[in-house]
Amino acid sequence: MYKFLVQRGLERRKVQERFFQIVLSAIEEGGIKIVQAPTGTGKTYGYLIPILEKGQKAIISTGTKLLQEQLRRDIEVLRSYSEYLLGKQVNYLVMKGKSNYLCLDRYYAEKYQIPQIDTAMENGWDGDFEFVSVDQELREKLCVDDEYCTSHYRNLCKYRHDCYYWGRLKSLERSADIIVVNHALLTLKDFEDTQERILVIDEAHELDRYITSSLTGGISLYTLRVEIMGKIREFLPSADIDVEAFFIDHFEKLFKDNRDQVALESAEPYVEDFEARIVKPIESLYSRIKEEVKARTMNFLKDRLFVSLSFKDYLLRINLISHEEFMRIKSNYDQISDEEQDFLRKLKSYELLTRKITKLKEFLKIMREEDQGFGFMVSRNWSKKLGTYNYRLECFPVFPAGFVDFSEYKGVIITSATADPEDLRKTLGIKGEYYELEHTLPYHKVHFLVYNVEPKEEEWKDCLIRAYKYLRTIYDKVLVLLTNKEHKAFFEKEEGLAFQGEDNLSKLVEDLRAGRIKALVGLDSLWFGIDVKGEKGILMSKLPFESPEDPVTFHRIRFLKSIGENPFEYQKRKALIKFRQGIGRLMRSKDDGGTIVLCDRRIFKFKEFLMAVKDLGIEVKVV
Numbered sequence: 005m006y007k008f009l010v011q012r013g014l015e016r017r018k019v020q021e022r023f024f025q026i027v028l029s030a031i032e033e034g035g036i037k038i039v040q041a042p043t044g045t046g047k048t049y050g051y052l053i054p055i056l057e058k059g060q061k062a063i064i065s066t067g068t069k070l071l072q073e074q075l076r077r078d079i080e081v082l083r084s085y086s087e088y089l090l091g092k093q094v095n096y097l098v099m100k101g102k103s104n105y106l107c108l109d110r111y112y113a114e115k116y117q118i119p120q121i122d123t124a125m126e127n128g129w130d131g132d133f134e135f136v137s138v139d140q141e142l143r144e145k146l147c148v149d150d151e152y153c154t155s156h157y158r159n160l161c162k163y164r165h166d167c168y169y170w171g172r173l174k175s176l177e178r179s180a181d182i183i184v185v186n187h188a189l190l191t192l193k194d195f196e197d198t199q200e201r202i203l204v205i206d207e208a209h210e211l212d213r214y215i216t217s218s219l220t221g222g223i224s225l226y227t228l229r230v231e232i233m234g235k236i237r238e239f240l241p242s243a244d245i246d247v248e249a250f251f252i253d254h255f256e257k258l259f260k261d262n263r264d265q266v267a268l269e270s271a272e273p274y275v276e277d278f279e280a281r282i283v284k285p286i287e288s289l290y291s292r293i294k295e296e297v298k299a300r301t302m303n304f305l306k307d308r309l310f311v312s313l314s315f316k317d318y319l320l321r322i323n324l325i326s327h328e329e330f331m332r333i334k335s336n337y338d339q340i341s342d343e344e345q346d347f348l349r350k351l352k353s354y355e356l357l358t359r360k361i362t363k364l365k366e367f368l369k370i371m372r373e374e375d376q377g378f379g380f381m382v383s384r385n386w387s388k389k390l391g392t393y394n395y396r397l398e399c400f401p402v403f404p405a406g407f408v409d410f411s412e413y414k415g416v417i418i419t420s421a422t423a424d425p426e427d428l429r430k431t432l433g434i435k436g437e438y439y440e441l442e443h444t445l446p447y448h449k450v451h452f453l454v455y456n457v458e459p460k461e462e463e464w465k466d467c468l469i470r471a472y473k474y475l476r477t478i479y480d481k482v483l484v485l486l487t488n489k490e491h492k493a494f495f496e497k498e499e500g501l502a503f504q505g506e507d508n509l510s511k512l513v514e515d516l517r518a519g520r521i522k523a524l525v526g527l528d529s530l531w532f533g534i535d536v537k538g539e540k541g542i543l544m545s546k547l548p549f550e551s552p553e554d555p556v557t558f559h560r561i562r563f564l565k566s567i568g569e570n571p572f573e574y575q576k577r578k579a580l581i582k583f584r585q586g587i588g589r590l591m592r593s594k595d596d597g598g599t600i601v602l603c604d605r606r607i608f609k610f611k612e613f614l615m616a617v618k619d620l621g622i623e624v625k626v627v
Contacts, residue, residue: 131168
């Protein structure tokens, strides 16, 4: 296939051919291969071509849903050649988390009639909200959700065979040769037949961040006020608990200087009050509701000589009847009746409430049994629905090393332009053979300027704006990579630019490509994965060290100190990965070029950063 593609115009790259051999060794010998594949390697084709030629089943994980769609396009191109040249029909599936898909039961139960969804259904839609225009709040009400779609309820659902996720997607998963997922889903989902599949983790520099995020859980004001108290009031209309007061009393004072996340040294100071003011009052109300629901259920059962086995089993599973009561209830058919189905819907709110309260009690237990390997944080963001700030109290693994295990796969390829074996080992506990491929792009065309300015706030701010204006005089496309969201305010008076968060990031990037805006200003997401071809300017405000006040960084620093390690080595390693990613935003192909300006003279103090530039063949000039 590769020779044929080269004959058809694909650029032949020795570094890509080296990548082929590494992938083949993973297929034939197994093990974990960590590959640093710089921009220009052609790494997507580098792993897809050997997988397709060998007829190897694979799971490919990348950072975002946007990158999943890019992979879809590459696979579509290559599978057509595979079928033509090799006579192989390749089945693939782009799979996202459950919350990305419409739940038919919720949709019809609420008697929604949404034209764009109805039209999509008529035209063979796969249930993915990404391809219909529905606002986020409505998506959350209508998506497939574990707390609504429990295993025992799913067996009784009248739409189970037509369900976009459990009916259609799961059957496609079983038959797919290649499954494309994102890092968060890779962490949370168990896949079938992994011993027959190669696992490819692309964009691996973000794996640690996504795994930590996917393992973060806790309780929010929205959950307490809307999802728990809202359900309680369906049964007890006058019930009221001031759940917001707990958050205001304990955490409001922490949110100074416009911070939206704060690390908590410990959950211990809040445990007793959380239990007394929130958990116990909610449990008391729930006990009354359970008695009422059980009485209704027993009355329903008394009026029937027989019920279905499925319905009886459901009542046992949600703990509304005891095992002894289960044995006494007569059943002589399996299929649930229409009357039982109607009553089942009335029980759904109770089941949802039960699950929410179970999670609430589990979180209280985590707070009480605080583990050194976990960190706590509190965050807040404005909620239109609440009309106030939505507070979140959360817990996360400080280092998620014990939560990932890829040993069940036939072989593993972990790759990125900045794959760092030390970072993978320290943060995720992943060890493997390391390969560093050479860069092939003409980095000598890149101008790298360091503004030698005092770090004093006003002088540095003036330098930043001066550098921005300089780049704008030369280039029609400029990326401004910040390390602090407060610094966005420096650019508010500038014309022709947009800020990350004003719109969908993919749309903002497309606006920059098309010339509708001249500059794009942002933080993390702009350092990683943004692809804008051609001549352009990149302004780096500072070396991208994470703030020690960032909750994850705060707890990692504290943990490393506790075990006698120097946390600055960790901070420097993370900053260097991000810095190298930032440089990579400039050169996406051999036709690209431009200027990078860094307003941080510390690059001469931390030689690793300076060498990262010089090793690419880029000359560093001081201004």
